[in-house]
Amino acid sequence: MSKGLKLTDILVTFVIAIVFGIVYQLWTPFYEFLGGLGLHIDQLSYGMWFIAATVAYLIIRKPGVALLAELAAASGSLILGSPYGVELLIYGFLQGLFAELVFFAVRYKRYDILVVSLAGAASAAASLLFDWYKGYIGDLEAWNLALMIGFRTISAIVICGVFAYFLVKALEATGVTNLVRPASKEDYDALDK
Amino acid sequence: MQFDFIHKETWLHKINPSFKLIVILVLFIMVLFIHNINIMMNYMVVILFMFLLFSGQPAKRVILILIPVLFMFITTAIPMIFFGKGDTTWFGWGLIHITEESFFRGIHVGLRALIFTGLGIIFALTTRPVFLFYSLMQQLKIPSKYAYSFLAGLRLIPIMIEEFQTIRYAMKVRGVQHKRGMKGFYEVLRKYSIPMLSQSIRRAHRVAVAMEAKRFSQVKNRTYYYKITFSWNDIMFVLYFLILLSAAYFISVQYPYFAITDVRYK
Known part of the structure; x- marks a missing residue:
């Protein structure tokens, strides 16, 4: 078993990322519509922007995949002409990196709902960090800022954690994940029987 | 299906894609350090000018692109205008509290988002993905x-x-x-x-x-079907921003529209 990502892993990661790149394009008008409602209601849909990382990780289960997927999804959106423009690259990189750090912390050994929820929350933290510089969110009234952080974190946990987990669970039923996952210890044990 | 939105080729299309990406990223980082709304407004004009004149798009599509972008400007600016910190109250109603400081900060944040959009859309409209990735392999040595x-x-x-x-x-x-x-x-x-x-x-x-x-491999000396090179257009691209952004800076310092030089809350 060789370490690192093979061509198959990279291609599958990119394709997942591009699927979500398209989803992001469809999500943009929805998010902007919610933004028009005010009081940070839009933040409740913010978690969708981090989902590429957790889904790719859950499917492929290899180091580096989360960062690569999130960055590729952001680049894909940029190439498709997203109205958010160049900032996507920085958001994508930071969000992917923070999610990747969570997976690194568990040594890429755990694939449960808690870990992906944590990764989602970490991505939310990354996006807030960048918004601090870009959007001066530190200059919002305190209650308003708390509302924004709360909504964004909740949505990250619900969408990137719970929803992504069940999405991949349903994908596992189709058998497609067996194509791309590395052989686990149970697989080797099964051979010995 | 073609993966480009090219209507008419302009000099922007002929710039080396990796180079264009790097210049745009530098401009992007620059914008993050601008806290003066006067500079931001002129910066915005420089970007808008490039988009309108050189993106090579028909007027109808330009308008079609600008509608969601304007909506995004509003949704980015409104939260800061309504709920931002500030001392000089203009209007207060329930939770909404508009102050002079929060108003200008909101506009500033909105303008910043507009500049990012402008840079991103200029890049997307004038770059062929195929050439971009060939250039990334040849100039930036991406595996x-x-x-x-x-x-x-x-x-x-x-x-x-x-x-x-x-x-x-x-x-x-x-x-x-x-x-x-x-x-x-x-x-x-x-x-x-x-x-x-x-x-x-x-x-x-x-x-x-x-x-x-089919033996796809990663040899060091691989050959490429498309050779992506540099040209005078690259220098023009840098000069465009160098000259116009310097002018934008000079004008905003000499003839500011507003007396505000830093939109952050002290």
């Missing part, structure tokens, strides 16, 4: 397995769209009724996303196997 994988992925988009249509028609012809509310929304999402994702992953896997079977 070919990443570049070609991404290109292969982009090529799968039309198939994904076709598949989406197929699923839609299949459900329609069988008279599938969707429930309303959150549960119905989840059902719809599941019915589309699972087949789309699983088929895409299978296809990606097959493409990768085929690439390796």
Whole structure:
């Protein structure tokens, strides 16, 4: 078993990322519509922007995949002409990196709902960090800022954690994940029987 | 399907794509350090000017692009205008508290988002993805397995769209009724996303196997079908920003529109 990502892993990661790149394009008008409602209601849909990382990780289960997927999804959106423009690259990189750090912390050994929820929350933290510089969110009234952080974190946990987990669970039923996952210890044990 | 939105080629299309990307990233980082709304407004004009004159798009499409962008400007600016910190109250109603400081900070944040959009759209409209990835491999030495994988992925988009249509028609012809509310929304999402994702992953896997079977390898001295080089257009691109942004800075210092030099709350 060789370490690192093979061509198959990279291609599958990119394709997942591009699927979500398209989803992001469809999500943009929805998010902007919610933004028009005010009081940070839009933040409740913010978690969708981090989902590429957790889904790719859950499917492929290899180091580096989360960062690569999130960055590729952001680049894909940029190439498709997203109205958010160049900032996507920085958001994508930071969000992917923070999610990747969570997976690194568990040594890429755990694939449960808690870990992906944590990764989602970490991505939310990354996006807030960048918004601090870009959007001066530190200059919002305190209650308003708390509302924004709360909504964004909740949505990250619900969408990137719970929803992504069940999405991949349903994908596992189709058998497609067996194509791309590395052989686990149970697989080797099964051979010995 | 063509992956570009090119209507008429301009000099922006002939710039080396990697170089264009780097210049745009530098401009992007620059914007993050601007806290003076006067400079931001002039900066915005420089970008808008380039987009309107050199993107090579017909007027109708320019307007079509600008509508969602303007909406985004409003949704970015409003939260800060309504709920930002400030001392000079203009208007207060319930939770909404508009002050002079928060108003200008909101406009500033909105302008910043507009500049990012402008830079991103200029890049997307004037860059062919194929040339971008060839350039990334040749000039920035991105490993070919990443570049070609991404290109292969982009090529799968039309198939994904076709598949989406197929699923839609299949459900329609069988008279599938969707429930309303959150549960119905989840059902719809599941019915589309699972087949789309699983088929895409299978296809990606097959493409990768085929690439390796045909001896796709990462040799150092690989040859490229497209040779991406530099030209005078690259220098023009830098000069455009160097001259006009210096002018923008000079004008905003000499003839400011507003007396505010820093929108951050002290």
